Amino acid sequence: xxxxxxxxxxxxxxxxxxxxxxxxxxxxxxxxxxxxxxxxxxxxxxxxxxxxxxxxxxxxxxxxxxxxxxxxxxxxxxxxxxxxxxxxxxxxxxxxxxxxxxxxxxxxxxxxxxxxxxxxxxxxxx
Numbered sequence: 001x002x003x004x005x006x007x008x009x010x011x012x013x014x015x016x017x018x019x020x021x022x023x024x025x026x027x028x029x030x031x032x033x034x035x036x037x038x039x040x041x042x043x044x045x046x047x048x049x050x051x052x053x054x055x056x057x058x059x060x061x062x063x064x065x066x067x068x069x070x071x072x073x074x075x076x077x078x079x080x081x082x083x084x085x086x087x088x089x090x091x092x093x094x095x096x097x098x099x100x101x102x103x104x105x106x107x108x109x110x111x112x113x114x115x116x117x118x119x120x121x122x123x124x125x126x
Contacts (some may be wrong), residue, residue: 002114006021006117011124019083020083025077030053032053035097035108036095048068052104064090070082086124088124093121094122097115
């Protein structure tokens, strides 16, 4: 089993920045692709960003491209999501997820992820 714990969420004004962290523990592997998803009240969970196990492949939702950056530090079993130029529509609970399949190209689909964190709340005020 793998446990994922997100941190770094909070309240920020529009235009501000936050950095989310996702710490993995348990039966972790640097071969896992990692993803970030978010869910706003009354909406479905949506893909935000993903990174391959080697760190060389990254993908972003169009809505965050150019503003968010995903990265990973395998030695620390940690994945980050740097969020800049935040907008009120970025308000949501943000979830970290791990894909144990070993795929090199990370998936954008939530069904492909096996482990999930509990989420961290991000609120952007206008």
